[in-house]
Amino acid sequence: MECSHLLSVAPMMDRTDRHFRYLMRQITRRTLLHTEMVTTGAIIHGDRPKLLDFDPEEHPISLQLGGDNPADLATCAKVGEDWGYDEINLNVGCPSPRVQQGNFGACLMTQPEVVANCIAAMQNAVNIPVTVKHRIGVDEQDSYEDLCRFVEIVSQTGCDRFSVHARKAWLQGLSPKENRTVPPLRYEDVYRLKQEFPNLWIEINGGITELAQIKNHLEQVNAVMIGRAAYDNPYLFATVDRDIYGEATEPKTRHEIVESMLPYIERSHANGVKLHSISRHMLSIFLGKPGTKAWKRYITEEGRGFEVSREVIEQALALVPQYF
Template identity: 70%
Template structure:
């Protein structure tokens, strides 16, 4: 989440749940190749499991990013094909790439060839009027053929013009059934659902249909939502930390 899941936020979230996969903020390929790597990509071992989310459309640049991600010790590299902001579109990446599945496939193939990290893709169910289920199915089929085995699907379409990024997270209706259908038609792929999921009860309901669930804003707005995730979602016999215990665990980090 942009301006949200920096290294300090991730360290805090890890005190609440040991098993949930955490994501960085989206970092552009250009920033990775020309910026301060420690500032952009640095993290502590305690944050793992952690995925680096990147934005870009150039296979060669993204391949270099994958190599760097592996050197830093990330567990996964995730290509963002879901962000609809005008700034992101101006760089020809994010949600607008759903109109170019072959280019996304080339990016995935290049990243896979550059490192042993799993390469995953986060995307919408469609963009603008290119939003029928068959468009979504074709996108996944083409990108999967390049070696992507995990797709995180925000169950809303994105409007590339006319809505702000915030409105694109709320205004387009949720179409969970399309994501469920993807799993039925691609049983060998890992299909993860995202969008409007506010509780662990809802998470468990979705897990009856798909392989994984991504929770974004709800976990940022109420981090303690994740307190029972290890026990309820991952079926681990662990004690649930109290809020007081979580704050105490942060003292050494803050010092």
Template identity: 70%
Template sequence: MFAHAVSYGLEVLYVLNSESTMMESTLVTSSFSQPLSVKRGNPLSVAPMMDRTDRHFRYLMRQITRKTLLYTEMVTIPAIINGDRSKLLDFSPEEHPLALQIGGDDPEKAAECARIAEDWGYDEINLNVGCPSDRVKSGNFGACLMAQPEKVAKVVEAMQNAVSLPITVKHRIGIDERDRYEDMSYFVRVVSDAGCQRFTVHARKAWLQGLSPKENRNVPPLRYQDVYRLKQEFPHLFVEINGGIKTLAEIKEHLHHLDAVMIGRAAYDNPNLFSSVDREIYGEDSSPPTMKEVVKAMFPYLDYWVNRGVKLNSMTRHLIHIFNGQPGAKAWRRYLTEKGCQPHAGAEVVEQALELLT
């Protein structure tokens, strides 16, 4: 299926190259050079977020940063095996470097998913051991698996044996009353012994009962020092931190202590945060794009998908926050919301909305 995924993206690539020199440079460089950086360990990533990090948002982010590691939304193992794989897994090659996050606890089926992901062209597979929702818990995956490190190790080992891709884990610092540093340290030791070398740590514990998923992202206090200690005690592992990080200055501060930083909601609510990271984090000799340039670069992409039956507002919902804090942002949001849902709406709606910015 890898050839399918690439050709699917290259059709978009051809359309975009014919209309946008700016996008051409972005697509060509990211399509083939980036997977190598993932294997060395990418210092910055955008977190997997349900109903956020779909292929259209990832494409938008790729107009802002060519280097940052992007993630899919979490996809469950049964969905990958039994569902519409094209709908769930397809992506365009400009989205590289790109990791697929999966959820599940069955080693044999996880290995099957890993083989599918490798064939599909992903650069990395990440196991979700951090989501605290009831639906996820009922399926025995997500944060509840922190209480079962040996089971997680078996899942990781099965995937490692099935593919050559990096297998990584995203987890919490703890769950419920099992939230001592020693509990997390034991979890990481067991799972790393199974072959996992990259751990993304959400620096909050999760309460599996009593808090909603949204509250679990904000209520438990951040414990950055626990993640720093983890890196000190496991210097051979690649340790990434996640949780409450909203500025470039904060990113740089964490990188003094750790290997990588993952940004979650701040990436969605303020994509402009990433406009200078290729230069400031990756050392690229490039000028940050303006958000107007980013939006204009999206025009061919929007029309491509509208012409194939995708509703404009399913893509422009990711653009709503891009001008937050700027004059005309409210008019921009209102226009996209009102006009983006109309039948046959295309990139011209976004172009007209740009004129409302001052």
């Protein structure tokens, strides 16, 4: 159960692409980062460099896969390992209708044997860790005993790391967005899971927005995963290398973080990347601080079109007081 990460940023569709991950890496060096979920079909048949490329600075980084076919998942896990990822994560938590139609994501909570077969196949294909992200339950199959049975069956493969979103998922009747907020949080179920499976690395996810909450959860479980709060307030992570990992490092100011992105923006622009693809992830860096509205407005209005690059960010930065 050796694992060095105490904190991770959850995989989020249309959020945790390589540009957002690079931004997060300017804020925290130790936090584990995840890709967006990538389906096995996309990797097998699609543009792998576009789907999988990442900057070496993004380590440690986990590739999250979506699928339910053991052979395809094994193939894609091997591709991920060869691409340089540090771990492979299987999505057993996404409740979107599109994902359900493919018989993967949260609906696999009702098929722990299938998940176990998938995990075993991936483990046989790679030498890096294979982990699972899942819910505490789905629909009416949401008792603690159901959760326990799922983890017990999957862990028999040798998988020892489980990231648990402490909400059930309603596969019918709630949108993916509603499934992130409507079902009540049941942290105690995740705590109990850790108590009853002390040899497993249990990571808790759901509704965590503050450093104090992170510290409280770490008294009960091994790690904490943060999703939307990481995107909506990336500076939340500014002190975690010091305050969670105990490193003797002082956090960068928000200005320093933005300035550290400028060479990356310039390099990416030279490779055909539009500024907006990067700057859209930087809009909330000054959340709650004077100048944040001007910062957002300037980037949003001036940052579109291929011809614009780092100058827009530098000009927007001048609108924000230096001491942040």
